[in-house]
Amino acid sequence: MSEETKEYAYFLGCITPNRYPGIEATTKKIFKGFGIETKEMVGASCCPAPGVFGSFDMYTWLPVAARNLAIAEEMGLEIYVTCNGCYGSLQEADHLLKEHPKVKERVNEVLSKFGREYKGTTKVNHSIVILHDVIGLDRLKERITKPLKDINVAVHYGCHFLKPREVRGHGSSETPYILEDLVKVTGAKEVDYKDKLMCCGAGGGNRTADTPQSLEWMRQKIVNAIEAGADCMVHPCAFCHLQLDRGQAELEKGYGVFFNFPILFATQLIGLAMGLSIKEMGLDIQTTTMPEKLAK
Amino acid sequence: MGTLYEEIVAYGGEVFGEEHMETLLQCVQCGKCTGGCPSGRNTALRTRKLFRMAQEDMREEIFNAPELWFCTTCFTCYERCPKGVKTTDVIRIIRNLAAKEGHMSVPHRMIGVYVLKTGHAVPIGPDQMKIRESLGLDSQPPTTQKYKEQLEQVQDIFRTTQFDAMIDFDWDKMDLRGKEGGEKK
Ligand code: SF4
Ligand code: SF4
Numbered sequence: 125m126s127e128e129t130k131e132y133a134y135f136l137g138c139i140t141p142n143r144y145p146g147i148e149a150t151t152k153k154i155f156k157g158f159g160i161e162t163k164e165m166v167g168a169s170c171c172p173a174p175g176v177f178g179s180f181d182m183y184t185w186l187p188v189a190a191r192n193l194a195i196a197e198e199m200g201l202e203i204y205v206t207c208n209g210c211y212g213s214l215q216e217a218d219h220l221l222k223e224h225p226k227v228k229e230r231v232n233e234v235l236s237k238f239g240r241e242y243k244g245t246t247k248v249n250h251s252i253v254i255l256h257d258v259i260g261l262d263r264l265k266e267r268i269t270k271p272l273k274d275i276n277v278a279v280h281y282g283c284h285f286l287k288p289r290e291v292r293g294h295g296s297s298e299t300p301y302i303l304e305d306l307v308k309v310t311g312a313k314e315v316d317y318k319d320k321l322m323c324c325g326a327g328g329g330n331r332t333a334d335t336p337q338s339l340e341w342m343r344q345k346i347v348n349a350i351e352a353g354a355d356c357m358v359h360p361c362a363f364c365h366l367q368l369d370r371g372q373a374e375l376e377k378g379y380g381v382f383f384n385f386p387i388l389f390a391t392q393l394i395g396l397a398m399g400l401s402i403k404e405m406g407l408d409i410q411t412t413t414m415p416e417k418l419a420k
Numbered sequence: 421m422g423t424l425y426e427e428i429v430a431y432g433g434e435v436f437g438e439e440h441m442e443t444l445l446q447c448v449q450c451g452k453c454t455g456g457c458p459s460g461r462n463t464a465l466r467t468r469k470l471f472r473m474a475q476e477d478m479r480e481e482i483f484n485a486p487e488l489w490f491c492t493t494c495f496t497c498y499e500r501c502p503k504g505v506k507t508t509d510v511i512r513i514i515r516n517l518a519a520k521e522g523h524m525s526v527p528h529r530m531i532g533v534y535v536l537k538t539g540h541a542v543p544i545g546p547d548q549m550k551i552r553e554s555l556g557l558d559s560q561p562p563t564t565q566k567y568k569e570q571l572e573q574v575q576d577i578f579r580t581t582q583f584d585a586m587i588d589f590d591w592d593k594m595d596l597r598g599k600e601g602g603e604k605k
Pocket of ligand 2: 490497498
């Protein structure tokens with residue numbers, strides 16, 4: 125792996141900067157430490173949410189996504205994201221626009237009204253792939269100063285990081301490895317649990333369509349992880365974070381049970397093992413709190 | 421108007437390719453999709469049944485079924501279907517067709533309102549700006565919510581594709597024209 129500086133355009137989306145900015149601060153900080161510079165995408169919008177906008181109108185979803193891609197193209201940079209929704213949307217849009225010239229033409233006609241064009245010259249990367257493949261496990265390991273000994277971690281992938289495989293390209297969606305490898309690097313133990321690959325229940329407009337029902341998926345997921353002895357859950361998606369973290373407050377309100385099961389974005393778990401503080405990673409201002417054993 | 425199947429192929433074909441949508445005809449009702457569907461455990465969504473109804477042109481029944489919106493687009497069935505039916509994409513296109521005819525709940529249309537007003541489905545408020553500052557970040561990210569001229573480009577897209585009309589958006593009120601009732605009509 126080269127040690128030279130690499131620049132990326134950070135596509136923020138909505139939930140990361142507007143609800144969980146700790147994910148943004150942590151990811152930028154860790155990347156910078158490994159020579160990865162983050163450039164802001166001026167004028168970026170909602171990705172827009174793939175399940176929900178893709179469900180309303182593909183022909184509105186696509187030009188809004190293409191406009192975001194065009195901003196990165198104008199910067200001459202590849203993109204990184206901290207949300208599976210953003211990944212799902214932008215990577216799928218990029219894929220479809222490359223595969224189907226007719227729809228690309230239709231989309232560019234919409235963008236041309238304000239002088240933008242989608243060319244197909246950027247690439248959409250997920251931040252956990254940058255951790256795993258660009259920085260690499262060996263370099264990550266060198267910076268672990270506070271190994272997370274005796275910590276059991278339940279991994280949650282979310283859906284749009286792995287699927288559909290033909291677009292994502294991360295191998296099997298039933299036996300993934302990227303998050304497991306990242307957990308191992310921190311010194312923590314990854315624990316298997318019932319229905320590990322199950323969705324958090326938020327996507328596709330389901331959370332909006334029927335919130336209590338959507339929270340029930342999340343409840344099952346958390347109970348399964350707790351029963352398997354997990355101390356916390358780590359994931360790669362700001363939208364899952366919202367469902368899994370804030371959803372626990374909503375569960376408390378609706379049903380009077382508060383699990384307080386700690387939820388962390390992948391870079392936040394690595395940050396803990398690198399000695400970053402709970403405060404600088406924004407982990408002190410979310411619903412679920414970090415127990416002594418994680419926060420020492 | 422042709423059959424629902426023909427509409428699905430025509431509408432979804434341009435973005436996904438017609439062959440992609442035509443896989444709907446390959447469904448042999450084996451039920452593997454339903455078996456692994458996380459939604460089906462908790463809701464009335466029966467993925468297998470949905471494709472049967474689509475094949476049989478049960479347009480109104482599908483469009484009026486609340487469970488059509490209980491799929492999270494998790495793509496589990498998409499990866500597992502032994503016949504290569506592009507399940508999740510077929511579902512999304514059926515939803516597009518339903519939404520075009522006004523089958524879209526008020527909470528769903530409100531997501532559209534937030535994006536029309538700010539460029540974001542989840543906009544920022546003053547409390548979050550303070551939190552950002554305490555983390556050493558700019559109080560407001562450099563997105564459409566901060567720059568009016570950038571937001572106008574997104575609004576322009578919504579006008580061109582007539583998404584504003586689809587959700588019944590009132591540009592004077594910058595809100596839905598009416599919020600009564602579950603569906604638009
Ligand atoms: S798994 Fe495929 S073939 Fe079987 S019922 Fe579902 S869509 Fe049809
Ligand atoms: S994509 Fe939708 S229908 Fe298919 S398994 Fe997931 S929730 Fe069920």
